[in-house]
Amino acid sequence: xxxxxxxxxxxxxxxxSLHVLKGINFSVEEGELVAIMGSSGSGKSTLLNILxxxxxxxxxxxxxxxxxxxxxxxxKAAQYRNKFLGxxxxxxxxxxxxxxxxxxALPLYYQKVGRKERxxxxxxxxxxxxxxxxxxHLPSELSGGQKQRVAIARAMAAxxxxxxxxxxxxxxxxxxxxxxxxxxQKINDAGNTILIVTHEPDIADMCKRIVHLKDGVIxxxxxxxxxxxxxxx
Amino acid sequence: xxxxDNWKEIFQTIQKNKLRTFLSGFTVALGILIFVVLFxxxxxxxxxxxxxxxxxxxxxxxxxxxxxxxxYKGYKSDRVIEFENSDLAxxxxxxxxxxxxxxxxxxxGGLVKFKxxxxxxxxxAVGPAHQYAEKTIMxxxxxxxxxxxxxxxxxxxxxxxxxxxxxxxxxSLGKYIDVxxxxxxxxxxxQDDGGxxxxxxxxxxxxxxxxxxxxxxxxxxxxxxxxxxxxxxxxMALDRSLDRFFREKKYISPEDQNGLFIRNVADQLKQNxxxxxxxxxxxxxxxxxxxxxxxxxxxNIMVFVVKERTKELGIRKALxxxxxxxxxxxxxxxxxxxxxxxxxxxxxxxxxxxxMGEKLKDYFITxxxxxxxxxxxxxxVLILFGAIAGYIPAKRAADIKPIEALRDE
Numbered sequence: 171x172x173x174x175x176x177x178x179x180x181x182x183x184x185x186x187s188l189h190v191l192k193g194i195n196f197s198v199e200e201g202e203l204v205a206i207m208g209s210s211g212s213g214k215s216t217l218l219n220i221l222x223x224x225x226x227x228x229x230x231x232x233x234x235x236x237x238x239x240x241x242x243x244x245x246k247a248a249q250y251r252n253k254f255l256g257x258x259x260x261x262x263x264x265x266x267x268x269x270x271x272x273x274x275a276l277p278l279y280y281q282k283v284g285r286k287e288r289x290x291x292x293x294x295x296x297x298x299x300x301x302x303x304x305x306x307h308l309p310s311e312l313s314g315g316q317k318q319r320v321a322i323a324r325a326m327a328a329x330x331x332x333x334x335x336x337x338x339x340x341x342x343x344x345x346x347x348x349x350x351x352x353x354x355q356k357i358n359d360a361g362n363t364i365l366i367v368t369h370e371p372d373i374a375d376m377c378k379r380i381v382h383l384k385d386g387v388i389x390x391x392x393x394x395x396x397x398x399x400x401x402x403x
Numbered sequence: 404x405x406x407x408d409n410w411k412e413i414f415q416t417i418q419k420n421k422l423r424t425f426l427s428g429f430t431v432a433l434g435i436l437i438f439v440v441l442f443x444x445x446x447x448x449x450x451x452x453x454x455x456x457x458x459x460x461x462x463x464x465x466x467x468x469x470x471x472x473x474x475y476k477g478y479k480s481d482r483v484i485e486f487e488n489s490d491l492a493x494x495x496x497x498x499x500x501x502x503x504x505x506x507x508x509x510x511x512g513g514l515v516k517f518k519x520x521x522x523x524x525x526x527x528a529v530g531p532a533h534q535y536a537e538k539t540i541m542x543x544x545x546x547x548x549x550x551x552x553x554x555x556x557x558x559x560x561x562x563x564x565x566x567x568x569x570x571x572x573x574x575s576l577g578k579y580i581d582v583x584x585x586x587x588x589x590x591x592x593x594q595d596d597g598g599x600x601x602x603x604x605x606x607x608x609x610x611x612x613x614x615x616x617x618x619x620x621x622x623x624x625x626x627x628x629x630x631x632x633x634x635x636x637x638x639m640a641l642d643r644s645l646d647r648f649f650r651e652k653k654y655i656s657p658e659d660q661n662g663l664f665i666r667n668v669a670d671q672l673k674q675n676x677x678x679x680x681x682x683x684x685x686x687x688x689x690x691x692x693x694x695x696x697x698x699x700x701x702x703n704i705m706v707f708v709v710k711e712r713t714k715e716l717g718i719r720k721a722l723x724x725x726x727x728x729x730x731x732x733x734x735x736x737x738x739x740x741x742x743x744x745x746x747x748x749x750x751x752x753x754x755x756x757x758x759m760g761e762k763l764k765d766y767f768i769t770x771x772x773x774x775x776x777x778x779x780x781x782x783x784v785l786i787l788f789g790a791i792a793g794y795i796p797a798k799r800a801a802d803i804k805p806i807e808a809l810r811d812e
Contacts, residue, residue: 219806245726251722276719277723280725
């Protein structure tokens with residue numbers, strides 16, 4: 171699904187250049203649930219942003235579902251993001267003046283899906299994350315866990331190839347975190363490919379594979395036995 | 404691009420961001436409102452101005468005889484110059500090409516009586532054409548005509564206020580009044596835009612006056628109206644040739660400043676029109692400044708709007724919004740708001756101007772108005788610049804990498 175070869179990325183900080191990713195080789199198969207771990211500054215968020223086409227790579231190659239991702243202009247990148255990827259952010263990033271349902275329907279709007287169908291799909295995905303009754307509520311009327319579930323529903327609504335989650339539980343208490351992880355595991359069980367950036371070991375343990383990043387290189391990449399989140403809920 | 408879905412999205416954004424909508428709408432509406440009102444008032448000022456100077460015909464020369472101060476061709480100085488009926492005939496004969504009409508004017512003061520009412524009025528003995536020279540408007544009856552001149556009839560045409568003073572509410576037509584000792588029949592009542600003094604005048608045939616004054620043929624002054632088609636330059640030329648003609652005929656030295664006077668209304672009018680034009684330019688400048696201020700206002704708000712929405716735009720881009728759709732929605736939103744509020748401001752301004760009407764006449768503003776095409780173009784200019792002002796920050800926002808936009812708090 172994802173193939174990355176010899177990926178380099180540096181940021182210019184004035185006259186200095188900060189080499190963040192120093193040759194990453196990494197691939198993800200369909201249906202995997204991968205945790206990318208590392209301390210802050212290890213480059214894990216940068217890697218996720220490049221995977222999400224929110225940022226561009228300097229060197230190396232990136233292939234997503236057989237499509238080489240390079241030299242994208244913003245329009246093309248936007249189309250690919252819409253088609254291939256779903257995002258879940260630490261700070262939820264819901265649009266605050268839109269109801270839960272409208273937030274979920276937004277990626278479909280950019281896919282030019284009709285209004286009726288958009289609403290039906292949005293409700294279906296809200297149902298899946300258990301928030302159907304909350305469809306008409308604004309984000310400000312939802313708890314943190316509910317917001318993240320709406321964000322996950324929104325990421326899933328576009329039916330992406332890969333779900334990318336940047337510290338999805340970073341702003342949540344542990345009970346709520348486990349609820350969200352339970353949801354993510356269920357989505358993964360349904361066959362979706364998911365990448366999670368996290369620095370919390372217990373969250374990483376709920377994935378099927380852990381990739382450890384340190385100072386811009388992969389120091390460890392291991393398959394693990396998944397801890398089910400449902401036992402904590 | 405302009406599907407119903409797009410509009411729904413834009414309406415929602417507008418509805419859910421009332422402050423932003425209000426701010427940009429208010430700026431545009433206010434800008435246009437002030438522009439329309441200011442420009443209209445400027446026009447009102449010009450109207451008043453034209454009214455002040457527009458109560459007399461503008462294609463008129465007044466010729467006055469004077470008293471010589473320079474000896475010339477054997478004549479001593481300090482000689483009183485007088486006009487006669489023959490001078491009138493000479494003008495009509497020699498300047499027929501340029502002259503539309505002529506009329507003499509002999510002004511006398513005198514006590515005028517009707518029953519128990521009496522008052523002092525100026526009486527002007529004139530020809531029929533005088534009606535056009537002074538733009539005298541007949542309220543009832545008629546003005547003096549050629550037959551009156553021919554027959555030296557003892558008829559008078561009195562001003563509206565003369566009738567008011569002497570007759571009260573009574574009808575004056577056909578009644579006889581006593582003008583300096585002789586009885587005259589009132590054949591007409593007039594009004595004049597030139598003010599109260601102009602409406603306290605009495606007109607009579609100049610031949611009648613001459614008959615009363617021992618059958619003289621003297622004339623106080625001559626009013627010459629030229630054909631409008633000869634234009635300003637023609638009027639000035641006529642002015643000079645009349646001057647030359649009378650100096651020759653009456654033996655007045657070309658250097659004599661006081662022997663003969665010609666007042667040229669065309670010349671005055673030209674100066675007045677220039678003044679009015681300068682007024683209009685000043686008003687136009689101020690109004691233009693208002694539009695510029697409006698443009699700057701809407702630009703500022705657009706920058707603020709886009710800045711405020713950076714994060715939202717980042718989210719939208721992460722969800723698959725193309726730069727084109729980002730720019731499109733910002734622009735459509737701003738154009739929509741500015742159009743609606745611009746036209747509201749314009750209509751309100753036009754309404755205010757209309758309701759003002761004559762109320763500000765005391766402040767020299769008469770009938771303020773604005774060309775509707777002018778108002779609409781100003782509104783369109785503001786909308787256009789609002790769109791341009793919105794495009795620049797929108798383009799910048801669309802070009803920001805989503806990752807940076809998302810980091811924006």
